[in-house]
Amino acid sequence: MHVLKYPHLTLTAAALLICSGLQAGAQVADDVVKGDAIAHGLCIGCHVVDTHSPVIRTDFVPGFPWIAHQDETTMASLAAFLAAPHGRMPNYALNPDEIRQVSAYILSMKQGLQ
Ligand code: HEC
Numbered sequence: 001m002h003v004l005k006y007p008h009l010t011l012t013a014a015a016l017l018i019c020s021g022l023q024a025g026a027q028v029a030d031d032v033v034k035g036d037a038i039a040h041g042l043c044i045g046c047h048v049v050d051t052h053s054p055v056i057r058t059d060f061v062p063g064f065p066w067i068a069h070q071d072e073t074t075m076a077s078l079a080a081f082l083a084a085p086h087g088r089m090p091n092y093a094l095n096p097d098e099i100r101q102v103s104a105y106i107l108s109m110k111q112g113l114q
Helices: 007-043 064-069 075-083 096-113
Strands: none
Touching: 007 096, 064 096, 075 096
16 A cells, blocks of 8 residues: 555645645635726726626627626637737736736626626
C-alpha cells in the first residue's frame, strides 16, 4: 500500500486545490464589484448597465443585460471588444484589470436573466 505512504501530502494537495478554487471564486466576485463601479461610472451615460433597468435593445446602444444574454458573449469576446477603440464608443483605454472586471460584471447579469 505504498500509495497511502504519504496520505497527509494527498490531503494537503486536496486542500490546496480547494483553496485555489475558492480564491478563483472570490476573485470573480471582487471583479464583479469593481466592474459594477466602472460600468456605473463610465458606461452608464450610454448603456443600460444593470438588471434593475428594463432589458431593452435600442437601435443605438445595446444594454448590458442584453449583451450578457447573447450566446456569443464571453469573457474573451468582451475583452477583445473592449481592448480596441470601437465605433461610436469613446476609447477609454481600459487596462487589462478593468477590462476583466467590467466583463465579469456584464457576464454576472447572465444568471439574473435566466
Ligand atoms: C458614448 C456612448 C457610449 C459609452 C459611454 C459606452 N458605450 Fe459601449 N457602445 C456604445 C455604442 C453606440 C455601441 C454599439 C456598437 C458601436 O456602435 O460601436 C456600444 C457597444 C458596446 C458593446 C458591444 C455590444 C454588442 O453588441 O456586442 C460592449 C460590450 C460595450 N459597448 C461596453 C461598454 C463598456 C464596458 C463601457 C464603459 C467602460 C461602454 N460600453 C461605454 C456606446 C457607448
